Amino acid sequence: MKTRGTSKKGTRNVWCPNYSNCLDDCLSAGKGGFSCHGCEYQDDYSGAPQDQAELAEDCRGCMALLLAAYQDLKPSQARSRASGL
Structure with missing residues (x-):
């Protein structure tokens, strides 16, 4: 089961209720970006x-x-x- 996207390329779902956590993980790891592609929550817009x-x-x-x-x-x-x- 995929949980979070990690690729620098692709789109992000800013309305995902997990977006803040993924952004924090990205910043903590010193990554230049991330993508929601392949994440099980990539189509979850419940945070909109x-x-x-x-x-x-x-x-x-x-x-x-x-x-x-x-x-x-x-x-x-x-x-x-x-x-x-």
Whole structure:
């Protein structure tokens, strides 16, 4: 039984409920990337936003991550700025 994809090439399912764990594993192992190809969860989209409120919250989280990464903001500053968008 395959559990997690490891190839650098391919697509990722960011809505998979296991995506964060796979991303953490990839970063901890110092890998340059990973793919969900061949993973038993590659077609599991149960982590996708279920309504507009969840989608908006997810968008704010993504924006906070980008602000923290590219504008050198502390996480709390990035979340605050993203919540005003």
